[in-house]
Amino acid sequence: YSEAVVGLFCRSSEQNCGSCCCNSLDSVKEDDKVTRRAKQQAGIPKAEAWFTVPSENLSTVRCCIKVVEVLLSFVAFVLEEVVDNCVSCAPLYFFEFVSCTAFLFTLLLLILLITQLHKKVGITCWQHLDFGYTLLILVFFFIASIAYMADNSGKQVEKSAVVFGFLASVAFLADVVVFIRTKGVPCLSKKPGPENQAVPVPEVEKLNANGNDSG
Numbered sequence: 001y002s003e004a005v006v007g008l009f010c011r012s013s014e015q016n017c018g019s020c021c022c023n024s025l026d027s028v029k030e031d032d033k034v035t036r037r038a039k040q041q042a043g044i045p046k047a048e049a050w051f052t053v054p055s056e057n058l059s060t061v062r063c064c065i066k067v068v069e070v071l072l073s074f075v076a077f078v079l080e081e082v083v084d085n086c087v088s089c090a091p092l093y094f095f096e097f098v099s100c101t102a103f104l105f106t107l108l109l110l111i112l113l114i115t116q117l118h119k120k121v122g123i124t125c126w127q128h129l130d131f132g133y134t135l136l137i138l139v140f141f142f143i144a145s146i147a148y149m150a151d152n153s154g155k156q157v158e159k160s161a162v163v164f165g166f167l168a169s170v171a172f173l174a175d176v177v178v179f180i181r182t183k184g185v186p187c188l189s190k191k192p193g194p195e196n197q198a199v200p201v202p203e204v205e206k207l208n209a210n211g212n213d214s215g
Contacts, residue, residue: 086152091152
């Protein structure tokens with residue numbers, strides 16, 4: 001008899017505990033809903049995502065292209081650094097400067113555009129900056145690759161560096177083309193001017209028109 005009483009007491013305790021847990025979970029969910037409604041009514045903004053792609057400054061396609069630019073520029077820079085001696089060092093140093101600059105600044109620009117850090121820098125014209133920088137690096141990388149191809153000692157590592165230099169130039173060119181097709185040239189894009197708006201009719205003309213209608 002005592003064992004049966006104990007068993008009934010344990011089962012009743014488990015049922016009460018389960019119902020208490022369910023009630024507590026329901027109350028927590030209800031409190032969360034009330035908190036969200038209060039924040040919405042108070043106008044408290046939601047927390048912004050740290051990784052923002054796609055965004056108004058960078059699409060998914062251009063983000064992938066910039067990743068390729070960073071990788072190709074880095075490989076070209078590393079291959080150039082492997083060269084231990086040079087006959088004419090001016091093209092080598094120019095290629096080194098351009099490839100290193102392209103790698104570091106493209107990586108920095110990519111990090112800024114895919115995160116919320118670009119809002120804390122104090123720059124608003126990101127599209128102009130992105131387009132101008134990409135076009136400038138394209139020109140310099142292409143010139144550096146041609147100059148290094150024309151004047152090197154003929155080593156395999158130098159030829160490989162030149163190849164990756166041209167591949168990086170193609171990636172920057174693709175970035176510029178995609179930018180122009182999607183957003184146009186920032187310097188040439190015009191905002192709608194006042195000439196497109198409706199011209200208000202002067203009050204005198206309105207009065208004359210009303211007088212003619214009445215006559």
